[in-house]
Amino acid sequence: MSFLKCDITGFNVDKRVLPLIKANAVVSVVSLLLAILTAILVLFTRWQVVHLLPVDWYYRILTLHGLVALVVWIVFWEMAGLYFGSTVVLNARQIAPGLGWIAFLLMVVGTALVAFAVLTGRADVLFTSYVPLKANPIHYLGIILFAVGALIVCGLFLANIIVAKKEKTYGGGPLPLFTFGLLTATILAIGTLLSGAAIYVPVFLWSLGLIQSVDSIVYRLVFWGFGHSAQQVNVAAMISIWYLGAFLTVGGTSINERISRMAFLFYMIGINLASAHHLLVDPIPSPAWKIVNTSYFMYLAVLASMIHAFAVPSAIEVAQRRRGYTKGLFDWLKNCPWGNPAFVSVFLAVVTFGFIGGITGVINGMEQTNMIVHNTLALPGHFKGTVVSGTTLTFMGATYYLIPLIFRKKISFFGAAKAAPWLFAIGIVLLSAGLSTLGYLGVPRRHWDITYAGGPFTYTYPPIADLLWVVAVLGGTIAFIGALIWILVVVISVFFGKPMTGPADFQLPLASPLPPESKEHDSKFVAPGTFALTIIWMLAFLIFATISWGWLSMMWEVK
Amino acid sequence: MAILAPEKGWWQKKVASDEKTWIMFAAVVALALFVLMVGWHLLGKQNPSYIVYSTSPDEFYKLAQANWAKYKVGEEAGIPVVQPPPDADVFVLASTWKWEPVLVLKKGANYKFHVSSMDLLHGFSIQPVNMNFAIHPGYDYVLTFKPTSAGDFRLMCNEYCGPGHHTMIGKIKVED
Structure with missing residues (x-):
């Protein structure tokens, strides 16, 4: 076994883990290309002015988009992240790298089977494949193989950190916060993947004709134990990277690690939140079940996100203040490393995830207000603000560190690399705003023709909808361009870029060491700027909640 | 220091008052949201049937x-x-x-x-x-x-x- 010492970070890196990280990262980036190409096709079909694809291809491409964007891109990237977080930052060795390659192969084959089934018209069932819609067994088999591969990598992650702890490769104390967060993500992922198995295996057998039927409500319940818990995995992984990013870019540390770790624990306890809110307007289960499970009497997972929403920016603020940027509320923010695209990505991800994804998510996830958004475009509007401008943008930013540190290449076209996160975030904000507002007007999601041509009746949405579509299309196009630039930068850097010869080639400045703390800050306001920002967020939330509930109260009465 | 083990004494460290205030505030709002959902069943006119x-x-x-x-x-x-x-x-x-x-x-x-x-x-x-x-x-x-x-x-x-x-x-x- 051989290690090399990183000349930039000083970590001891197991040589055998590098190709695993690289392979998973490369496949994820290629998947993102597929995700945005299918996205743009879907968008220009939904915009009735262009109405690009014919009906069968629209649903086919939409199915592929959902799977590739939400699962393949993100999970492959997370696999790379898990290898990185359980070996490199712990100076640890990779356990059973051969098994890692088997997992990789399973996931690639699974992806290929799913893509084959969908593109040949054997699986026009969308991402959710709600029974009794039935796909060809190949489709379900592909998903199962993919999940088994991911499950193996979760096992390797656990093995790595157990051995690292035993061998005291990182000093023997508690795990670093970044790896602790990833551990949360991994534990959640194991539950998630088991939920996936619990529903995809019966459905696979059903598609083969070995099982008579699968109940549609049970399917929705268990499927979302997979489908949405997976998003909680993404959130945990994303927030781990936020803490990492705060440290790498400005040297910031969570001002209270006990609180940050507790918040990660809340994600695990509050996980049912994720699956239950998908059934809020289903005939079963009962309101009591729905309310308890979406909230656990109090929004634990939401509270966890609120804690991170303070902890991440305050880590940055406190570090900046120690550097002397103490003027007023926001001098620290003004003097952040805005030339570092990784910092910009994390910053924009925090803001958009909070203000768009977070606010809409909580309101959509309440039992009654869910009635006015269920299956409307407000939902894609919501998750563009979580998994796209949050998770995807965070992973994009973190990739800027993988290129020099893991691939040992300089980032090509650094100017373009800096522009990409801005374009992507601005585009997604517009897209999300357009889609969400259309959703509040009742425009359905996953719908080929909202003029209802061919139906017995017609319906015309209010004229403002035309304008909102333009906003959405404009935003989607800008985001597409941003993502495309990012993909080109990554691919060109990795395959054709100049090799890193030493620390002098490193384009993303690592934070300089912090000056010593001047005095003990305990129990005083240490991050007034962050406090102000979180209060602004809360006001925005309360305004939006009031509007939504007010709107609800004007609907027909129903009980 | 997200990639290093936490500093000594991290478990005992007191929570800064701004962080504590924020968490309390957030917890109260979260609790209110739960009460709102239950309360709407009693007083509101729009509730999914069971x-x-x-x-x-x-x-x-x-x-x-x-x-x-x-x-x-x-x-x-x-x-x-x-x-x-x-x-x-x-x-x-x-x-x-x-x-x-x-x-x-x-x-x-x-x-x-x-x-x-x-x-x-x-x-x-x-x-x-x-x-x-x-x-x-x-x-x-x-x-x-x-x-x-x-x-x-x-x-x-x-x-x-x-x-x-x-x-x-x-x-x-x-x-x-």
Whole structure:
């Protein structure tokens, strides 16, 4: 076994883990290309002015988009992240790298089977494949193989950190916060993947004709134990990277690690939140079940996100203040490393995830207000603000560190690399705003023709909808361009870029060491700027909640 | 130091008062949201129902036919037009790719809707009031509606149900 010492970070890196990280990262980036190409096709079909694809291809491409964007891109990237977080930052060795390659192969084959089934018209069932819609067994088999591969990598992650702890490769104390967060993500992922198995295996057998039927409500319940818990995995992984990013870019540390770790624990306890809110307007289960499970009497997972929403920016603020940027509320923010695209990505991800994804998510996830958004475009509007401008943008930013540190290449076209996160975030904000507002007007999601041509009746949405579509299309196009630039930068850097010869080639400045703390800050306001920002967020939330509930109260009465 | 073990004493470190204040505030709001959902069931007028019967497509079809025969007043676009009296049971049948029947209702009156699917999942979406429910085959979902506005409304399907999904549109007329 051989290690090399990183000349930039000083970590001891197991040589055998590098190709695993690289392979998973490369496949994820290629998947993102597929995700945005299918996205743009879907968008220009939904915009009735262009109405690009014919009906069968629209649903086919939409199915592929959902799977590739939400699962393949993100999970492959997370696999790379898990290898990185359980070996490199712990100076640890990779356990059973051969098994890692088997997992990789399973996931690639699974992806290929799913893509084959969908593109040949054997699986026009969308991402959710709600029974009794039935796909060809190949489709379900592909998903199962993919999940088994991911499950193996979760096992390797656990093995790595157990051995690292035993061998005291990182000093023997508690795990670093970044790896602790990833551990949360991994534990959640194991539950998630088991939920996936619990529903995809019966459905696979059903598609083969070995099982008579699968109940549609049970399917929705268990499927979302997979489908949405997976998003909680993404959130945990994303927030781990936020803490990492705060440290790498400005040297910031969570001002209270006990609180940050507790918040990660809340994600695990509050996980049912994720699956239950998908059934809020289903005939079963009962309101009591729905309310308890979406909230656990109090929004634990939401509270966890609120804690991170303070902890991440305050880590940055406190570090900046120690550097002397103490003027007023926001001098620290003004003097952040805005030339570092990784910092910009994390910053924009925090803001958009909070203000768009977070606010809409909580309101959509309440039992009654869910009635006015269920299956409307407000939902894609919501998750563009979580998994796209949050998770995807965070992973994009973190990739800027993988290129020099893991691939040992300089980032090509650094100017373009800096522009990409801005374009992507601005585009997604517009897209999300357009889609969400259309959703509040009742425009359905996953719908080929909202003029209802061919139906017995017609319906015309209010004229403002035309304008909102333009906003959405404009935003989607800008985001597409941003993502495309990012993909080109990554691919060109990795395959054709100049090799890193030493620390002098490193384009993303690592934070300089912090000056010593001047005095003990305990129990005083240490991050007034962050406090102000979180209060602004809360006001925005309360305004939006009031509007939504007010709107609800004007609907027909129903009980 | 997210990539290094935490500093000594991290477990004992006191929580800064701004962080503590924020967490308390957030916890109170989260608690209020829970109370809001429960409270709306007691005081609010819009709550998803939890009355549901087990049924089968065949049985539900027969029940619906019998119900429509009682209140049928005409036909529109090949779909029966049904005008049930206030407080009556109303059967709405979803199938690929149509909603039956066309309903004529009275503003301010209660109607006990029974909604079920003959085949796949469908989305019961009344526009422009924008109220949305999930409809399953084998489950008779009972929703008591009181239309509070008059006019021509549409009933859309907003759960993907195959290539004809976009043609699945029905009509509800509410008279003053």
